[in-house]
Amino acid sequence: MANTLVQFRLDDMQRVQATNICERLGIDLPTAMRMFIARIIQENGIPFSMKLDDDKGAEAALSAMRRASQIATEQGIADMTLDEINAEIAAARQSGAQR
Numbered sequence: 366m367a368n369t370l371v372q373f374r375l376d377d378m379q380r381v382q383a384t385n386i387c388e389r390l391g392i393d394l395p396t397a398m399r400m401f402i403a404r405i406i407q408e409n410g411i412p413f414s415m416k417l418d419d420d421k422g423a424e425a426a427l428s429a430m431r432r433a434s435q436i437a438t439e440q441g442i443a444d445m446t447l448d449e450i451n452a453e454i455a456a457a458r459q460s461g462a463q464r
Contacts, residue, residue, distance in 0.1 A: 383397075
C-alpha cells in the first residue's frame with residue numbers, strides 16, 4: 366500500500382493546543398489525524414468526539430467528600446478518631462459475620 370502525504374494549514378495556536386491535547390491523551394497529532402481518517406472511512410461520516418473532561422472527576426469527588434462530611438456532622442461522628450473509626454468497622458464486621 367502506497368503512502369500519501371496529506372498537508373493542510375491551520376493557525377499555529379490551534380496546532381499547539383491540539384498537540385498538547387493529543388499528548389495528554391498519549392498520542393501525537395499525526396496519529397490522531399490518522400485515527401480520525403480511519404474512523405471517517407469506517408463510519409462513513411464524522412465518527413466521534415474525543416475530548417478530555419477538565420476536572421469533572423475531581424469536582425464529583427470533592428462534592429462526594431463534602432456530602433460525606435455533611436452526613437458525618439449530622440450524625441455526630443465528624444470528630445471521630447482513627448481508633449474509633451476502626452473500632453466501628455470491626456464491630457460492623459463482627460455483627461455481619463454473626464448473621
